[in-house]
Amino acid sequence: xxxxxxxxxxxxxxxxxxxxxxxxMAITAAGVVYLVxxxxxxxxxxxxxxxxxxxxKEVEEDDFDKIVNGIHQRTGLVEAEGLMAVxxxxxxxxxxxxxxxxxxxxxxxxxxxxxxxxxxxxxDLGKNEEIIINYLVSNYPPEKxxxxxxxxxxxxxxxxx
Amino acid sequence: MERRKFVxxxxxxxxxxxxxxxxxxxxxxxxxxxPLVFQDPDPYSMFGKDKxxxxxxxxxxxxxxxxxxxxxxxxxxxxxxxxxxxxxxEEIDVDSWTLTIDGEAVRQKKVYTLKDLKSRFPVHSYQxxxxxxxxxxxxxxxxxxxxxxxxGAVSCAEWTGIRLGDLLEEVGIKNEAxxxxxxxxxxxxxxxxxxxxxxxxxxxxxxxxxxxxLAFAMNGRDIPMVHGHPLRLIAGGWPASASGKWLNRLSxxxxxxxxxxxxxxxxxxxxxxxxxxxxxxxxxxxxIESMPVKSLxxxxxxxxVISNGKSLKIRGHAWAGELEVTKMEYSIDFGSTWTSxxxxxxxxxxxxxxxxxxxxxxxxxxxxxWSRATDSNGVSQPMVLPxxxxxxxxxxxxxxxxxxxx
Numbered sequence: 001x002x003x004x005x006x007x008x009x010x011x012x013x014x015x016x017x018x019x020x021x022x023x024x025m026a027i028t029a030a031g032v033v034y035l036v037x038x039x040x041x042x043x044x045x046x047x048x049x050x051x052x053x054x055x056x057k058e059v060e061e062d063d064f065d066k067i068v069n070g071i072h073q074r075t076g077l078v079e080a081e082g083l084m085a086v087x088x089x090x091x092x093x094x095x096x097x098x099x100x101x102x103x104x105x106x107x108x109x110x111x112x113x114x115x116x117x118x119x120x121x122x123x124d125l126g127k128n129e130e131i132i133i134n135y136l137v138s139n140y141p142p143e144k145x146x147x148x149x150x151x152x153x154x155x156x157x158x159x160x161x
Numbered sequence: 162m163e164r165r166k167f168v169x170x171x172x173x174x175x176x177x178x179x180x181x182x183x184x185x186x187x188x189x190x191x192x193x194x195x196p197l198v199f200q201d202p203d204p205y206s207m208f209g210k211d212k213x214x215x216x217x218x219x220x221x222x223x224x225x226x227x228x229x230x231x232x233x234x235x236x237x238x239x240x241x242x243x244x245x246x247x248x249x250x251e252e253i254d255v256d257s258w259t260l261t262i263d264g265e266a267v268r269q270k271k272v273y274t275l276k277d278l279k280s281r282f283p284v285h286s287y288q289x290x291x292x293x294x295x296x297x298x299x300x301x302x303x304x305x306x307x308x309x310x311x312x313g314a315v316s317c318a319e320w321t322g323i324r325l326g327d328l329l330e331e332v333g334i335k336n337e338a339x340x341x342x343x344x345x346x347x348x349x350x351x352x353x354x355x356x357x358x359x360x361x362x363x364x365x366x367x368x369x370x371x372x373x374x375l376a377f378a379m380n381g382r383d384i385p386m387v388h389g390h391p392l393r394l395i396a397g398g399w400p401a402s403a404s405g406k407w408l409n410r411l412s413x414x415x416x417x418x419x420x421x422x423x424x425x426x427x428x429x430x431x432x433x434x435x436x437x438x439x440x441x442x443x444x445x446x447x448x449i450e451s452m453p454v455k456s457l458x459x460x461x462x463x464x465x466v467i468s469n470g471k472s473l474k475i476r477g478h479a480w481a482g483e484l485e486v487t488k489m490e491y492s493i494d495f496g497s498t499w500t501s502x503x504x505x506x507x508x509x510x511x512x513x514x515x516x517x518x519x520x521x522x523x524x525x526x527x528x529x530x531w532s533r534a535t536d537s538n539g540v541s542q543p544m545v546l547p548x549x550x551x552x553x554x555x556x557x558x559x560x561x562x563x564x565x566x567x
Contacts, residue, residue, distance in 0.1 A: 093220075093350040093351050094218070094220055094221065094350055095218050095219045095220035095221075097216075097217065097218045097219055097220075098218050098308070101217065101218070101308060101309040102304065102306055102307070102309070103304045104304065104306060105303075108303075108306065112306055115425075119356075119421070120349075120350060120351055120356075121349075121351035121353050121356065142303060142304055143302075143304070144302065145300065145301075145302035145304070146302060147302070147545040147546050148300070148544070148545045148546060148558065149300065151463070151529065151561055151562075151563050154463060154464045154563045155463075155464045156464045156466050156565060157462070157464055157465065157466065158466050159461055159465035159466060159467045159473070161474075
């Protein structure tokens with residue numbers, strides 16, 4: 001009997017020790033997880049974690065649609081009224097390079113949109129259609145080139161035989 | 162490009178997050194290397210293109226050469242233009258690749274493996290001129306819609322493969338056969354699997370020409386991925402869109418093939434000439450077949466400054482679709498007078514021809530050297546833009562380079 005109660009006592013001691021170890025392990029794990037997700041401990045500085053999250057997200061989005069010298073960096077499109085309607089509707093399937101290369105009037109941009117709707121799975125643009133066409137016509141208007149333009153952008157160099 | 166930086170900066174973090182684990186040996190990834198899953202494509206290294214090539218579009222990929230890059234008699238891979246209508250196939254398994262021959266006018270449907278094609282038929286090589294139908298589009302007024310090609314959407318590489326005619330003979334086609342339409346593994350821009358980016362083809366007569374190939378090699382090696390690996394139809398002298406890439410099916414049609422980009426304004430021009438900007442009805446449009454006579458001064462590069470009293474050796478290529486170039490001239494006075502160039506015979510039919518001349522200048526000044534080729538029917542390149550058409554095809558106006566004598 002004495003042996004038994006001694007054994008029980010020892011078992012309880014080990015059990016308590018195990019609990020303690022587990023407890024510290026849990027604390028350490030929580031700390032590590034926290035440090036990994038927030039290595040500079042910034043969430044201690046101000047506000048709740050949620051608020052901080054929103055702020056970071058805004059910074060990222062700002063970078064994503066950054067505009068430098070009037071050019072939307074991600075697409076190369078000119079910054080003007082209707083830009084985001086064009087980015088969101090016209091660069092999903094093809095590159096914006098296909099837009100910036102072209103110069104068309106209202107009627108021909110509309111024809112192009114209809115062609116894309118008929119053959120290329122472009123969706124109904126709704127009220128964005130007019131916004132998009134106005135953006136394109138204002139920022140990428142047709143140029144007069146005539147029957148043969150002058151040679152331009154000539155890079156002169158000393159010719160060596 | 163700003164976007165590139167953005168993608169690279171966020172790659173290591175997002176990679177771990179997206180994969181839900183650490184990258185094993187992540188520290189071994191060389192600086193400057195982006196793991197394949199998140200690779201921001203640099204088309205020059207991805208497609209093995211020279212840095213002087215000009216990128217017109219990155220989705221779909223479209224890239225052209227400049228005139229001086231095309232100086233080689235046989236165009237090397239790095240200077241060959243890229244014209245894609247859809248996305249490059251993402252997976253190609255050469256061992257399981259098959260070509261199906263079907264259609265209303267085939268005697269019986271047949272499926273060939275690549276190995277069958279290579280082993281059952283004699284193999285031939287030809288130098289063949291491929292020019293995009295829209296090469297020179299950027300000059301049209303009113304501007305035509307699409308990639309704004311200048312002069313560099315043309316090439317003459319050496320293609321190796323079997324004759325399409327040999328294959329059709331073995332398969333057996335019915336008397337009512339009119340057209341061979343191709344189908345391929347490229348992906349529609351919308352990623353809609355029920356849509357084909359492009360499915361054009363050639364009439365039976367063109368299919369039966371001995372130079373019309375089902376090619377598996379270009380310049381002595383497997384066709385590069387972006388140019389149609391592992392199997393491409395090659396129809397020299399016709400708009401390059403007739404030469405379908407990544408072929409997996411040929412339909413022998415009893416009518417003119419009506420696949421994607423065979424109808425409407427695609428690769429078609431008004432049957433009768435129209436005024437610039439005029440509307441043209443669908444039924445008044447005709448499919449482009451042979452490309453028109455054209456030439457390119459490939460040496461020197463435009464912008465040469467030479468000293469007074471020195472002459473200038475010029476050279477380049479001339480081609481004429483299904484025909485041959487029989488006369489080649491240049492002008493240094495905006496077309497007032499023309500002087501003959503020497504012009505070589507083509508190494509085989511449908512290959513471009515080399516021309517050369519030694520140009521003397523009477524005095525100091527700004528000059529343009531214009532080149533003008535004439536085909537075996539006596540038809541020459543125009544000095545101004547040829548007939549306007551809605552999509553801006555077939556601009557074969559004289560090529561010009563600028564020279565200063567000082």
